[in-house]
Amino acid sequence: MIDRSEVLHIARLARLSLEETEIEAITAELSSILDHVDQISSLDLEGVEPTAHSVAQSGALRPDVPVESLGKDAVLSQAPATDGSGFEVPSPGGGS
Amino acid sequence: MSSDLTTLSASAASAKVKSGEVDAHELFEQWRERSRLDDLNALSWSADSVPAEIHTGGPLGGVPLGVKDLFCTEGVPSQSGSKILEGYLPPYSATVVDALAAAGAPLLAKTHQDEFAMGSSNENCAFGAVINPWDRGRVPGGSSGGSAAAVAAGLVPWALGTDTGGSIRQPAALCGVVGLKPTYGSVSRYGMIAFASSLDQAGPITNSVADAALLYSQMTGRDVHDSTSVDHPDPVSEVPAADLTGVRIGVPTELSGEGIESGVLDAFNASLELAKSLGATVEPCHLPHAPHALSAYYLIAPAECSSNLARFDGVRYGLRVDPGEGLDAMYGATRSQGFGPEVRRRIMLGTYALSSGYYDAYYGRAQRVRTLISQDFDTAFESFDVIATPTSPCVAFELGSKTDDPLSMYLSDFCTVPMSLAGIPAISIPNGLSEGLPVGLQLVGPAFSENRILGIAASLEAAIGFDGSAARL
Amino acid sequence: MTEFEAVIGLEIHVQLATQTKMFCGCKPVFGEDPNTRTCPTCLGLPGALPVINEAAVDFGMRLGLALGCSLAERSIFHRKNYFYADSPKGYQISQYDEPLCSEGELAGVRINRVHLEDDAAKLVHTSETGRIHGAESSVVDFNRAGTPLAEIVTEPDLRSAAQAREWLQLLRTTVKALNISDVNMEEGSLRCDANISVRPVGQKELATKTELKNMNSFRFVEKGIEAEIERQRILLESGGTVVQETLHFDPRTGSLTALRSKEEAHDYRYFPDPDLLPVSVDSEMVERARAALPELPAARAVRYAETYGFEQELSERLGFEADLGDLFEAVLEIRGKASDPRLAATWVSGEVFSRVEQDAGSAIEASTLAELLELLEGERITTAAARQVLDRVLAEGGSPADIVASEGLEKVGGGDALAAAVEIAIAAHPEAAAKVTAGEHKALGSRRWWRGAQRNPCSPWRRVGFITWLNNPQRQRFHSQRRWSLC
């Protein structure tokens, strides 16, 4: 159903680093779940529209009126690393 | 020492505060003391002191509230049961939490849950599993297990939960309390840490239908911060027990036979007989696509969660694990160590379902199945006022008994998922015991029929006469 | 030898100048302290939700209408999932297969679509070089995150770098005329990426394309595309094949570097944003957007050329700069049929424009300019005097006629008029006249005086110098050399 290389590709897309020991287990788990959910492939869905939301059909728009932003202290207070003005992140180019 | 106010129902306490008979601060203080008794790991936080100001003038009369961990509460830990948000203090509160505080339900405690609301047992909580007050070897259900256990054990007078595929109704059933999953859109999702945005809905978990109606009455309304929210066309106020004479109850054969434990089924059938004796008609009905609901759900919900949880990246808040090898390595390490196994599994599943080449087969098809499920309900409601099913196919199971098999755990949501996909309201009320453990009865109505299903639930509740006092700590 | 032709399509991002961001109420103001224009929504905090800004939808519709697009009655916002430090939510909210506007055309280039999306945050690299590679760490400022963007995607209808640049300039003036964006490339409110491929002339199918990013001026757009066409041509001529990749153009060195290799090709996992419902556009909204459309630059330029017989350059100058066009037309309106449109056009596009650059409309009233041109056209002042008056008006305000009168700028022809003018000058500047009488006037004939007078022709020295000059036997020659005015 899903193989090791697909699992690695998906993990990469989702930014999850998998331990070598986990890969086999998660491949098996995903396969068994996909096996089950694949039963919907037997349904005839010809002409059936997808439903993204069940109730409201179109959303109200927001008037273009500014509101107060958060204070900088509140913005930075939960950050793992800051330089006092912004959020510090490791270099995007670093490592590989 | 004044009398024990915590034995009063939330509605009764609210009435007494409003009439001046009970002091709201005294009420809060007594509940604060009660919340300290938690030995179920139900609460993740409780108030240090009584708030200086309690809006006793509001409709809720100052009765304090337990709130599921995933609601953002300004300055109070809001962790969604995850290590990646351990100790996270939001700078704002969820709309519904603010609305309830303004209506007179001040924040008393936060309750534990499955991580990011993914689970049916509460064993996926990063801060330890919650224990069922009916049997300490068993799960309380999930993902709002902390709220259900806390209400059942009398640690909080009432609580907020959230339901994505059954996360209010199933733990309510397993803990012997009332849980209402409202019509999608009737309650703002702003400030609820999202699991699956098109399904998540907040609702009350309470000791009685009257309490649920009272709490829900103050939760609804369009919120400018949530464009999927709408004004309730038939807002709930006081809900009198409905006269069941002539009420047409449909029982979907697909959700009330195979796969349901016999004790649960016996209790279910007994309550249907009760309903008949009260004048209702009970007939089988069909939801032909309901058996596919679980499959559609386990594609749609993981797909949305894989995207909703992308924001947990170790940059602005929460955990960061940095191996010092650049941005991507930081992302990978943070997310692998910050998320538990079930969350990672669903992120993987959802990423796969959306990925290039698979979208149409998985996510796209699932959204079409959803259409069919909604149409099934529409058809059924042409002939029936309300649909009844068991809430959970089983009673509370033993801790650890399903953790090794994700798929068997997913099957716990069998009876609750179709309503989530259709966005329609459903309530679970205590329906007696099976082998000493609570069983739930689910009543389902069309969109915005909360008044109707609450009324019918209140009548059946009175007829069933469930006694939950054994769970009280 | 095979002849090659380039096939170019552009993707243009325009920051919309709304009062608030695309999905939250923060003000998208730039140059503020980092992270002071943010809220739970644009920071991607847990639990926060987006709500669509109605003005952004309105601006998007105006843009679509201006580009001849059809507007979708129902359009959908998708999530484009990718991880990067500039992405607060781990996805961008953008439109995918049901955009707001589709299938338009501007100056012969087909528009595939115009859609709305939110902008990313700003990443500041802290390494010494300021470049991504080798940076120790970076700092993220979320002020820009969530700013509304309209993305315009063209069909691959452009055939050269110069044509791409010219077309992009027309697009810029068109967007500017709509008054929905600052459209400033240097400041990033107008950003352009190019998809470029090269194929043998006569080949119908499109060849493998590359995507060129980071061209932050019109000049670099042309240079970058030119460089990439050249690279592909050389590659193909030497028997190589073009690899689909994203390239970064370094304007300093003119070099092209691959941003990411193809193995890392993104899988954006687009799906409808479950936090948002479809946008419904009703006829009332469309009519409102249509009513807000000005005459568009290309149409205006054509009208000027046809109505007044102006050459292309003059027509486009006035047509493409809405402020100038407006000023020109207002002046004509005031002056009426008798006046010379070309005089007004050259003054607006020349004298006025060069003095106030992009800001012409706000700097001078049409009535003021009309008054000045009337004086000039009636030959009551010289062109040089008119320039002086324009300088005065721009610096201090006031009426041209009053300035001409009070400063004695009226054109004089010699004889009695000249003598009278000198009398006025002496009366107006008695101190300077006294110095001249006392013999200091010799110094006034020096080069230094002349330079000073040029810098400030209306100074007392200039006037008194004039008296000196009256005594100069060479004055008749000087007079014939330049048209002068009396200060």
Ligand SMILES: [Mg+2]
């Ligand atoms: Mg874009």
Ligand SMILES: [Zn+2]
């Ligand atoms: Zn914001």
